[in-house]
Amino acid sequence: MHTFLFELGMEELPDNVIVPAIENLKTSLEKLLEQENLEYGAIEIASSPRRLALSVTGLAEKQNDVEVCKLGPSVNIALDSGNELTKAGEGFLRKSGGSREDIYIQTTDKGDFIAVKYLQTGKICSEILRDWIISAIGAVPLPKKMIWKDKNLAFSRPIRWIVAMWDSQVIELDYMGIKSDRISYGNRYLGMDRKVTIPQASAYKDILRENRVVAVREERRGMILTQFEELFKDSIYRVREDERLLDTVCNLVEYPYAVIGEFAPSFLSLPEKIITSTISQNQKYFSVYDECDKLTNRFVFVSNGDPEFSEIIRNGNEKVVAARLEDAHWFFAEDTKRSLESYVPQLRDVVFQSRLGTLADKTERVEKLCAWICESIDLDETSRRKAQRTAKLCKADLVTLMLGEKEFTKLQGYMGMQYALAGGEDPEVAQGIYEHYMPRGSNDGLPETLYGAICAVADKLDTVCGIIGVGLMPTGSADPFALRRAAGGVVQILADRAWMMDLDLLIEQAFTLIQNSIVLEADALPKIKNFFAQRVSWLLKELGISYDVCASVMQAGYTCLPHLIARARALEDLRQDERFIRLVIGFKRVSNIISAKTDFGDADPAAFESDAERYLFSQLSEMSARVDDALEHVDYGRALLILVDFGKVIDNFFDQVLVNCEDQRLRDNRYALLAAIRKEFIKVADLSLIVVESETNGE
16 A cells, blocks of 8 residues: 655745645545545645645555446447447447447347447556646635746745655656655754655655654644643643634744743733733733733743744844833823723714714714613613713724724724723723623623623614615625624624514614615615524524524514524424424415415305314414413413414314315305414414424425
């Protein structure tokens, strides 16, 4: 068995490109091996800032020979009177891959046909892989590409070398003038031209390690974590866990070496996130905390340089951190000389969106929408004032020096909280300013304070309504204003707070506030409502609700989220009950019968012919009253059980009555009766959308 190695070497890749690129190459190679019927042992991937590599073990020399049998057209079509191939026969032969010697006559129940049978010789495996390399490089998905040397040669960074080997042999290929070889390169600090010869494909990782390159990303990750533990072994200090930063750093180094650095203790007077943001986001260093979980003036950076010069490297990194913290200290000192409220007028100088006005305009709309929300959830006067204060100040930090100088833009909201506290604002208001951006992403939490939740809903809703209102609806994966995340945040908060407000009315209020001063697209409001409906459906699925249950309850109304979620969970709990399944089947029958008709009118009891009709009508009235009572008490489980019991009455009706009778008057009256049943059921859910097992099994 054989080993294949492919390494693509280049200038340092951006950290966010590496993992998607190597995963794409792996997937592509797996598909190739499957399509070409190449058996193999395992695929291993390796990646670093300067290389993407894959190796495959357990490969055969070539594909297995395969006997090919293909049936062609009938003899009458494929052969002429002289027993020579017609154009149809020649066309079949070309497509079959056979030769004239491989043709024979196949007799079947349907007559005689020409056919071919031949032994297809397997391709050489290394040749298949060579062709794959050439096609796979250009197919790597990259967010941005640069062109150099040749206008057709484009990649995220300039490609410098290609290693392609079959055991100890080089697989010769030429990609845009770059020829394959067995030459790779070691760590940068060993020398720019430190060539590394790979004698055998299986020796790849060991040879690189000898040249200070740990090729496997997971191995580098393990090294970093081990070094963190060793640095503070038997001490009161520890490195703060940060999985995202660790992933980033793994993509920035080839041979990690962790080093402790320090900054002046006086900087610890700054708010914590300013320091940690400087250390982690700007410099990609790790913060260090003590045994009481208090931030210290130490940090750890992971070097890719020569460990012998770690002291010089440490001094350089400490100078960079000190300079950044000096800037932050000055910004903070200058900003806190004024109250946070004093920055509000400056929001008129910052454009929110060219057609939606300034940040001051947006803030005023958010304040008004917050007032509407406060009234909807019946807050007391003190709480309303705090909510309004939060809305008034929520964007003020954007024009402070700390954020305005673009040094610490990711601290928006947090700096507003810090400046509010420094200015003596109510702590709950300050916390609300920080939280109104939440959730910032899929892993972020929801606002904990009432005022943060109110302001977050108002701010996000204003953004979604405004951006879609001026015609900038997200398309496909393109969502430059993060509207899906904003709308998702709105529905998450409404559900989490269990606010009994109508989402449609809330959207209409936000839309009206914008429309009072800005001309919006004529068809924008329905689009916005539909956009939010999609996010509500997404939320139900995130809560573990089945797709068909989700569709069923959404059809019955979705604008009061606490009620919607309660209905969905009650339906989910009941869906395995045999009585419920029979009810669903019966309701589907009701829906199917009346699906082609839309105008039913009211059923006329005087026109009933059978006792089954009269009984169904009388029980429908009683059932309706009981369902209404259950819904009034938000008891959706009881409402569904009432419908389940009513299922027996529906079954009895269908057993006794022919709905589609010849008499049109009787048929229309029975349709009206079924429509009345459907109307009552829809108060809870559209059960016709529930998928039962017989449907999934194709019965």
